[in-house]
Amino acid sequence: MNVRNLVLFTILGMGMGAGCDDVGAVDAADADLGAVLPRPGSGASGGVWLNTSTIGTTAFSELDLSGQVHAGAQFTGAQLLRPGNVWLDITNGSVKDGTLEAKVGSKVYKGADLIGSRWQLTLFNADTDGDGDHDADDEAAVPVEIWITAVQQISTKEARYVFETYDADDNVVPVCSPDASGATTMVPIKDLAVDEVTGKMTKRSNTLYLACTSGAIGKAVTWGYRPWERTLEEFEVATRMIRADYCFTGHSFTQTGTSMQVKDRYNINTFLHTGDPNEAVWGRTGVRCINTPRSSTYSAPQVQCNGQTLPACPSDVSLTTYSDALFWTKVDAG
Template identity: 30%
Template sequence: MKSHLLVVACLVVSAPALAAPPASKEARPPPCQDQTIERSIWPQGTSLWGTGRQVAEREMSSVLASVEMGRARLGDKTLSGLRLKGGRLVAPSASQELVGAVLQGAASDGTPVEVAVCGAEVLAKDSSLVWYRIQVWNGVSASWEDPCVATGRVPSPRALAVPGVWDESGARSDKGGKFTFACENGAIAKCVNWGYRPWAKKGGGSLAELHQACTRMARADYCGDGRSHTREDNLIDVYDGLSVLTRTTESSEAWDVKRASFEAAWSAEGATCLSRTRDGQEVETLMAQCPGRFEMAQKDLGEGDQCTVVRKGGAKAVLLRNRSYGRDEQVMHQGVAR
């Protein structure tokens, strides 16, 4: 059965900036309590982590960018031997509960942050995938807060435990004993949810590079430097060479095939070539934002996908392609992610 995906790049809001925990912990309230969180709101584009920004003016900053597995505790006990199996945190003993555990994490600038696991929901169709409810300690407000940013479509977002760590350029790396709590409204979690699970394999190959390419594509990060070039409610149709997702060929209420056109091809480092931008800016303007990366040239990828701008320095492996509406059609068609 073919899998199709139409997705929406959504605008998100920010949670309050988080500071390092204070030295004294005796007077702290317990984590994982229901509470109303005050949020500062500003346009952010499509988020990578799905978390609030650490610095309001910096698109690629996060209040929670990485989590350590080696320094977890549950009450007054240390949880040694915690590991990640697929998208699931596994305790050293099957009898040990992870809900209520507190882990050590870090913001995107390395500032220490404590992370509490408040709930775990195993995906019914795939036990390797668990949605977590998390909170982080905010030393400024002296309270536990949800770092995940809510949107109108997902007002109470959860988080996935994803192997690897992303930096502020959007690049992924494997760092021993660390992982990412990727919130539901961010590109990292979205790409997992769409089928690009970095721990999985298809056709004998790992999906890790496909997942990374997807995070670039979801945010329209053409230059591969972390900057997004998308707008709220921009529909995209995603397809890849392994047929994890295939191109949509029939129109529906949510997607008009005739109005859609090829946008770009993607590698783990950003766009390998493109025909136009998703946010409607001229390709020459984009090229000026990452000088020396692209050049004007024709490239035919087949199936009607033709590029007018290509990556310099030799061909990069095309892992994903996408189609989207042009500037005028985006206004006419609004859809829902599925």
């Protein structure tokens, strides 16, 4: 299929307010939390990826849907498959809450209608001109195509999508690495840009972030911390908590197979085993205290942020101990 004319996507606005879901007690342990994956991803410092989305050997998470080169990629077009093997150019699209929508003329398509849709991109793999970015001035521009093969509707506001593409040997492969359940799904997030080194999140207009459920950002959504219900600050802290990023610098203090529990201020998740050792309490701008690091490689005094040892948690610590506490985590004692 030839690349069509540039498609301009306009992302619908959405509110960001605190909310909660009636999920009940959830053990937030995942066997792959600390997995070091065999293919590239983003934010790999310390072992837990921010995202696991790749095309070939190129990490890929963000698209500027107005067609600007951004984060080493440029979006160049998309088509929708309709009955009778008819292809229609998508003329406009949007992210609304956690779902994708596509418009052809005045008609809006979403959900299962997007299965088979094909998206054309150009990837810029190397900063060959040395200016610190990956754009059209760099060499090795590679045209690629990804397509949606499945849509899982979680609710009226949330869906998960499976994107596939070709690898270097022309094999069809998922864009996302599998999560703990084996799913290669991703969640669309509106106007999100993430520093792959530090994990810092910023709002960026006309940007679509495709978050694999096997990475920390997608996992934060599946654990209930949906960015369309949280502030950006709160969502970022959720991803740092998942990665054991105690210093809020992007470094993840965890290892393969490490599980944990989380209790939060939103009444989404809570402890199943209250007697397990306290790990940490997570505030809006940093870890407020730490007792038992998630990885047995470290002791609490070895976790230093800006050269300073973090305070120990008091024996009666709780989410009310610190006024800005968002999460309280425990190490799974097995």
